[in-house]
Structure formats: structure tokens, C-alpha cells
Amino acid sequence: MNRNTSWFLTVALAVSGLCLPSTASAQVALEVMNPRGEIPPPKTLGISARGGNLDGKKIVLIDNGKYGASNFLDALADKLKQKYPGATIVMDPKPAAQTITDLPKWYPTIKQQGDLFVFGVGD
Amino acid sequence: MPGVYFTTTEFLDDAKSAAKDRGMPGIRTIALPADKYYVARGNKQEVQPIVDQFFDKVVDDLTRPLTAEEAKPSQIQLLHEDANIKVTGKDFIEASQKVNEMFLDSRWADGLPIVPPTPELVKAMEAGTKRSPDEVLGHVAPKAGTATVEKIAVNAVMAGARPEYFPVILAAMDGFLNKHYDLTHVVASTGSFTPVVIVDGPIAKELNFNSGIGMLGIGWQANSTVGRALELSLLNLGQTWPQVNFMGLTGRFEAYTFYTFAEDTAKSPWEPYNVSQGFQAGDSTVTVSSAGNPSVYGGGAVAPWTAQGVIDQMIGQIKNRGVAWPHAQKHIIVLHPDCAVELAKHGYTRKSLQEYFYEQTRVPFERLTNQVSFGEGSEADFIRASVEDGRIRPEHAQIFLDNLKPGGRIPVVQSPDDFHIVVAGGSPGYDLVFTYPGTNWAHETVKITGATQTQAGR
Numbered sequence: 333m334n335r336n337t338s339w340f341l342t343v344a345l346a347v348s349g350l351c352l353p354s355t356a357s358a359q360v361a362l363e364v365m366n367p368r369g370e371i372p373p374p375k376t377l378g379i380s381a382r383g384g385n386l387d388g389k390k391i392v393l394i395d396n397g398k399y400g401a402s403n404f405l406d407a408l409a410d411k412l413k414q415k416y417p418g419a420t421i422v423m424d425p426k427p428a429a430q431t432i433t434d435l436p437k438w439y440p441t442i443k444q445q446g447d448l449f450v451f452g453v454g455d
Numbered sequence: 456m457p458g459v460y461f462t463t464t465e466f467l468d469d470a471k472s473a474a475k476d477r478g479m480p481g482i483r484t485i486a487l488p489a490d491k492y493y494v495a496r497g498n499k500q501e502v503q504p505i506v507d508q509f510f511d512k513v514v515d516d517l518t519r520p521l522t523a524e525e526a527k528p529s530q531i532q533l534l535h536e537d538a539n540i541k542v543t544g545k546d547f548i549e550a551s552q553k554v555n556e557m558f559l560d561s562r563w564a565d566g567l568p569i570v571p572p573t574p575e576l577v578k579a580m581e582a583g584t585k586r587s588p589d590e591v592l593g594h595v596a597p598k599a600g601t602a603t604v605e606k607i608a609v610n611a612v613m614a615g616a617r618p619e620y621f622p623v624i625l626a627a628m629d630g631f632l633n634k635h636y637d638l639t640h641v642v643a644s645t646g647s648f649t650p651v652v653i654v655d656g657p658i659a660k661e662l663n664f665n666s667g668i669g670m671l672g673i674g675w676q677a678n679s680t681v682g683r684a685l686e687l688s689l690l691n692l693g694q695t696w697p698q699v700n701f702m703g704l705t706g707r708f709e710a711y712t713f714y715t716f717a718e719d720t721a722k723s724p725w726e727p728y729n730v731s732q733g734f735q736a737g738d739s740t741v742t743v744s745s746a747g748n749p750s751v752y753g754g755g756a757v758a759p760w761t762a763q764g765v766i767d768q769m770i771g772q773i774k775n776r777g778v779a780w781p782h783a784q785k786h787i788i789v790l791h792p793d794c795a796v797e798l799a800k801h802g803y804t805r806k807s808l809q810e811y812f813y814e815q816t817r818v819p820f821e822r823l824t825n826q827v828s829f830g831e832g833s834e835a836d837f838i839r840a841s842v843e844d845g846r847i848r849p850e851h852a853q854i855f856l857d858n859l860k861p862g863g864r865i866p867v868v869q870s871p872d873d874f875h876i877v878v879a880g881g882s883p884g885y886d887l888v889f890t891y892p893g894t895n896w897a898h899e900t901v902k903i904t905g906a907t908q909t910q911a912g913r
Binding site: 367383399 | 456457458460463465466470477478479480482483492493495496497498499502503506510513514517519520521525526529531532533534535536537538539541542544545547551558563572573574594598599600601602603609613645687691692702
């Protein structure tokens, strides 16, 4: 018996040997372990309060750098200016090659620039 | 700060999953129709109708008062995943089939049959290492699932791995969970990046890893099941799933086993790869590295080739890709033994070959573009910013800065060491280049320790 045959037999016997007779029926029970790990829960936060309308507000449009997002946000900016002339539109592209781990350093600069933000387009 | 997040319908589940992972399940998200947006996005006029369609929704989401749940959502609870599961059937075959169906329905399996991870088989797997079952190796992205030795053992059993492989699997997981390794990218990205797993040193022969003809193919239990154990561990401990939060658009080409092979140290004309990474000759190691699918070079069994011609072809293609993310880019160059021996006859050492690649792939300043791949700004600006913020390490910075001028030649990587040269393959054979265009570091070599059932890796 080679090494591979031996291991496969070990697995087969170990599994089949654990098929325990179940109650009075002829059924067998197989006990298995969960392959997932526990996930420490993050602190859950609500989103920021909002209300009123857009007049007089500074709206920061954040381009996430994905192809075409600038076209989408440019078109959105035009429409916001047309419908809400009292609002100020600030275009702020995400810095090139910022990564998830770098982003927290960048968030405060968004807050300094406006009252509201739109971020897109995510994929 | 109130805001609205745009995504597309294909990525809505991904966005919701990520928001919950980071503790803000209530983020207001608008999903644009994927079948319309991706076609229209290249042109402002063409994308305008989509903006018009969703404009009122944007305004509403920016101004509508919060619901009570949005303002103060219920605290996300700890997920307990420890309970064993009992499955019944009229016989072993039916019970085993039910385990397989239940695991796949729960997204705990990959679509191929699994070995049911009974407590006894998991214990046998754990006996392959001296490490404690309770040891925590780290937390697996994207959901930060806790990776214990025991949980990895469960996944190794499911994959069909043998206990003597377990120290290799654990060392590879140590590599993925190194704090410098960007695991999120390889487990979630649309680019379908795939881990390359290279086993080096005497344990490779002892465990019968294939490093010759068919090294990436079927038939070698060590290659196949070590790779699959890692695949299942990342799937289950990070809790990813295709179309939900693993968004690889094509899926990985080596989805079930990753690119898992051993270096052929016996036929290599140079010191083992792991020695070039600072380990001692005779150490057994495993290298994990995120990469794209390989490009293939050489003539194999059907066409003429020269060793110099092979490496010059590689250099030409790497250079043609230009400068993108030089702070993080790397290339794994797998030379089949005949090619490596020919290069050695021409006087190349691994070190001098790395330097040759580094010098010959440098890109003329005039070829830098005015637009980086993601975000705003030119490639030159991006390189300067990478020097300023330290992503290009200080010891490598000057050569980048000195060459950002007409006549300059910009390196495509930080250092010659970012060309990783490994010897493996058949005779005849082909030669491979795995390139990683990621934005963060994703390459670790780890010494295999704690083995109980092999002479090497103890």
C-alpha cells in the first residue's frame, strides 16, 4: 500500500467510522466542524444627520479615479448648478493611487471643503 | 458629514457588505444600472441621461431626514462560528452528500467536493504541526475573520490535504497575514488576481511537490491540496463570495489551487530562491505573492529559443507596459532549468540577472503619460508624490527623481530585488512572468517551522 492509498483510506475510514447510528432509525449522523472564523464586530455608527435643502450648501463631488467617474460627476455638477444656483460645487478627485489604508489621512480634507459629499462611481 | 455613495447594480451587494464590515450599514448608496453605465461612462453627453434619471434621488438622499435606524443602527453582533454541525443520512454516502450540499449552500465550499471536516480528521491535521490549535495567526480580509490554527486545519481537511502538508499551509497563511501584505486586493479586486505559492528547500522534495513538467497542472497532491487549502481558508476566514464581495470579473484562472509549485533547486544553477530572500541554505520556505496571470515565453518542445532571446522578450513586454505603480510593482520570473543553465553559462548570476532586468526595463521619460491609471495627475507627478510620502523608499528615491527629466530613464520597480527569479519547469520547458500591478506590497517568504511528520521544516 503506497502512501497516497494509505492516506485516502485513513480519510475514508475516519469519516465513515464517525457515521454514528442515529436514534432508533437506520440513519447515521456525521459531525463536522464549521470552517469559518469569528469576526470581531466593528463599532456600529449611524450616518450623519441631514435635512433642509441644498441652497447655500457646499457640495464636494469626489471622483474615485475609476474610468468615467469624472464624466459622470461633471454631468452631475452641471445639473446641480442648474437646479441649485445657490449651492457651491467643489470637485475633489481622490489622490492618485490612494489606497484603503491611506484614505483615513485624506478624509479630513473633504470635511474642510464642504457641507455634503457625493462619492463615485464605485466598483 | 452627510453624503451619498454611487456604485452600480452589479456592485451593490459588495458596497453594502463593505459598509457593514466598517460599521456603517446605513450609508446611503445609489446603484446605477450597470448595463447602461459602463457603456456610457466614457463620454459626458452619453452619461447625462443616467444623471438625469437619478438626480432627484441624489438630492433626496442628501437632504431626507434620517430614520431612527439610520441615526442609531443596532450594534453588529459577534458572529459565533464554533458550533459543530450534525448531518444525518441513511448511510455514509447520503450523509457525506448532505454535508457537501450544506457547505456549498452556506458558501463554505468552492463547488468541488470536499472532505467532510470531522473533529477527528481536523485533530489529525493539527497533529502535523507543533503549533497550538488556539494560536491566532491574524485576521483575514475583507471581513477580518479570525484565523486560528484549528480553523485553518478545518479548511485543510476540506481541501484533501495531508497532515504533513499542514506546516506549509500555516506558513503560507502567515505570509498572507503579514501586516505589510495587502490581502484585501487579491481577495476582492475586479482584476481576478491570483496568489502564486512557491515552496522552496528540502521540504519540497520530501512532500513530493512538482517542480517539473506540469508543475501547475494536476496529479500532484501536494501542489493541488496545499493551494486548495489556502483557497478555502481565504474564502471561509475572510468570508468572500463571487458577485458579493469577491468581484474578480473573470474569476481566477487557477481558481481552486492557485499557482502552487516548488522551485527545482537541484537543477538550478544558482542558490535557492529563498537564500536570495535572506534565508539560510537548507531552510524550507513558502513564498506567497499576489499576481496576474503569467505570460509565457520560449519555444517549449516545438520552436527554437535562446536564453538571451527569452529574457529580452520578457524585458520588451515589461518595458512596453510602461511605468505604473513603481513603488509596488514586482515580477516573478520563472525560468525552466535549461534556460537558467544557459544564462549561467553566459555568466549571469541571479543577482546580475536581476540588475539586467532592472536596467533594461527602465522607461524613457518621454514615454511617461499625462494621466495615471487611477485618479488625477501625470505619471511624473505620481512618482514625485510616491517619493514624498515614502511609498518609494528613501534609499531608492534619488534615481527616480534624477530621471524625471528629458533623457531620463525611469525604473519600473523600486529595486532589482523586485525581479524575483525562480527556477522551475520541464526540459523542454517554457518560461513565465507573473506581474503584479497592485498599489501595495503583496509578497512574503516565510520559513516553514513546527513540522512533526517531516524531516524538514521542524
